[in-house]
Amino acid sequence: MSAVWLQIGQCGNQIGQEWWQMITSAKNREGDMYPFYSQDDKLSVVCVDSEPKVVRRLQKQIKRRVFRESNLIVGKQGRGNNWAYGYHGVRSESEQNLFRRTMESLRKEVERKDSYCGTVLFHSLSGGTGAGLSSRLCEALREEYPLGYILAVSVAPHQAGESPLQHYNSLLCLSWLQRYADGILLFHNDEVLKRAATLQGKDLPEASSQVSLSAMNTYVASCLAGLLHPLKIFTTRSGxxxxxxxxxxxRSVCPMPTLKFLHTAQASSRGTVFWDSLASSVVQPLPRECPAGSPHRSTALLAVARSPQEDAFLLNHSSVLTKLKRAYRCVPWNPFSAKYWTDAASLATPGLHDHTLTVCANHSSSADFLQRVEQRARAMYKSNAFLHWYWRHGCEEGDFGHAFEALRSVVEVYSRLGD
Structure with a gap:
């Protein structure tokens, strides 16, 4: 397998727990498990958190003996929901080892690979460890393995607020990802909540108190399974x-290296599959316009259809892609703006749904989120709110200046897609 999996912080490890539960419990075709394991039958994953609780629980709840003990890296104290605290670390030898131990475990996993091509990173944008330490590790990965890809699976906090520092943390983390990652699969907690509620047949706003965190993480893991689980089109002749x-x-959805924020959605069904209907379900909640009224556009999209009846999708793929291109408003200058993959195997909600359609698009609605983060963080910055917590742990004014400029420039490029 060409990838090493890295999960950071509470959110990253909770999503990883659902992901590995899905992977290890599935009835995989022969050869499908090779991408996730080393030759000694241990998962190629490094789990790191500044507190031990979530990582230890993950080890117990997933099939035993699949994790390498040396790759479960924990500290003794949290990072206070502070990006600077997570990035620069604690001024004690034992806690500073958290970063060094993680890089050492990553190095060993890379050396176990037949051919290392990159790292997939799970984390959140709001926590001190998930945002700060992930930024430092992303930077170190780019410096240590400049030819390797970095794909970040990033979870954005609820708009209503999870922490008074979440806008600063998101601002700084997003700017680091923009600088060092090759792609960011961006999941918004508010949107994931709505999708998970829909799957469970619950109504909003009551669903906010009825949908479990596990159900939300399962939806994210299901989207990842739709996109990243092995497909037969990428297998060798030996299977x-x-x-x-x-x-x-x-390579499919990032035709412009400066635009790397990816919107992902999934729809599923049982019984007889109607792919046009699944496509409608995917695009129904898609944001159509920015707050200023300009229509959103996409530089590229990828649709992954997984079903025992994949031939049915192949017969209807033209109409499905046309519907998706129209809904996502694909730019006219990209002649190959919509692609599709198919496979007979689906891991989404095993046993409940036989057919899934997962769509990943480089969609300009991400700019709305980036702009909101930049504006709210700037308002706090101008009033000097909470900044002493960042100066105390090694952050500098230049870090914020570069972060504000990075997000503003991305927003401007996305806004010109329709020109």
């Missing part, structure tokens, strides 16, 4: 998966 799905995804 062994090459594990190129994450990198082929990036």
């Amino acid at each position: 062994i998966s090459l594990g190129t799905e994450p990198w082929e995804l990036l």
Whole structure:
């Protein structure tokens, strides 16, 4: 397999828990598990958190003996929901080892690979560890392995607020990802909540108190399974998966290297499949316009259809892609703006749904989120709110200046897609 999996902080490890539960419990075709394991049958994953609780729970709840003990890296105290605290670390030898131990475990996993091509990173944008330490590790990965891809699976906090520092943390983390990552699969907690509620047949706003965190993480893991689980089109003649799905995804949906924020949605069904109907379900909640009224556009999209009846999708793929291109408003200058993959195997909600359609698009609605983060963080910055917590732990004014400029420039480029 070409990838090493890295999950950071509470959110990253909770999503990883659902992801590995899905992977290890599935009835995989022969050769499909090769992408996720080393030759000694241990998962190629490094789990790191500044507190031990979530990582230890993950080890117990997933099939035993699949994790390498040396790759479960924990500290003794949290990072206070502070990006600077997570990035620069605690001024004690034992806690500073958290970063060094993680890089050492990553190095060993890379050396176990037949051919290392990149790292998939799970984390949140709001926590001190998930935002700060992930930024530092992303930067270190780019410096240590400049030819390797970095695909970040990033979870954005609820708009209503999870922490008074979440706008600063998101601002700084997003700017680091923009600088060092090759693609960012961006999941918004508010949107994930709505999708999970829809799958469970619950109504909003009551669903906010009825949908469990596990159900939300399962939806994210299901989207990842739709995009990243091995497909037969990327297997060798012997039936062994090459594990190129994450990198082929990036090559498909990131035609412009400066635009790398990816919107992902999934719809599923049982029984007889109607792909046009699934496509409608995917695009129904898609944001159509920015707050200023300009229509959103996409530089590229990828649709992954997984179903025992994949031939039915192949017969209807033209109409499905036309509907998706129209809904996502694909730019006219990209002649190959919509692509599709198919496979007979689906891991989404195993046993409940036989057919899934997962769509990943480089969609300008991400700019709305970036602009909101930049504006709210700037308002706090101008009033000097909470900044002493960042200066105390090694952050500098230049870090904020570069972050504000990075997000503003991305927003401007997305806004010109229709020109």
